[in-house]
Amino acid sequence: MIRIWIIPVNDGEAIEIRNLLADADERIATTRQAWGATWQRLEPGVVVEIEKFLSETPDAEVIGVELGGPARWGGKNIDHHCYQGDDRSNPKSSLEQVADLLGVKLSRFQLFVAENDKGWIPAMEKAGAHPDEIKIVRAQDRLAQGVMPDDEAQAVRDIASAEWRGKKVLIRCPMGASSAHTDRLYGQYDEALTIDGVSGKWIYFGSRHQKFYTLTEGGAEGARWVGGQPESGYSGVERPLELTQEVILKFFWE
DSSP states (O other), X not given: OXXXXXXXXXSHHHHHHHHHHHHTTOEEEEXXXXXXXXXXXXXXXHHHHHHHHHHHOTTOXXXXXXXXXXXXTTOEEEOOOEETTEEOOOSXXXXXXXXXXXTOXXXXXXXXXXXXXXXXXXXXXXXXXXXXXXHHHHHHHHHHTTOOHHHHHHHHHHHHTOEEETTXXXXXXXXXXXXXXXXXXXXXXXXXXXEETTTOEEEEEETTHHHHHHHXXXXXXXXXXXXXXXXXXXXXXXXXXXXXXXXXXXXXXX
């Protein structure tokens, strides 16, 4: 089977997926979109590359990895997240699904990358990762997401001014929210809410992520998403309307 894979290299899992595909000599098209990547927002250069490839090999299969929205070119999705109006839930991470398609085994490090993508630090701990292994996986993930040293320093400042009520924490991030915030607070909260002053994303972390996803339906200008494990999931909404913001805050502090 001749295939072309479209991958947004925006986290640690995507890097390992690209590594697997490169080792298998698969054709890869890379989109530079951040989290929330979609088929429709593929860069013009990527579109030209894919269409040229398909004109030369019209029977080729197109596979998009974690691209939201309707697939293009009759493409197939590899995913395990739930998007607005599109439930792609899967017990396996995208990395594990790609490995299955290629017929290869994941390394120990890649297994922890897969667990990290499904359930963050708690999932890696449950899978038997050592503290140093967890630090390496998380550091790679943050770097791939574009978290730079200045972002790490800003996270420290944002956390210093965070609002706590018991084991709940609200972090306002005027310069942008990142995994540097939640990584630093791991083990200190039961529920967290980050408010990104740059992208307008409100992201909830905790066991009520499915309820958060439900209550934001129809109340935002942008996308909504949900994922993770039952005890440590996440859900986000982009540019929630003012009324939705009030609903979120009431829900979060109740």
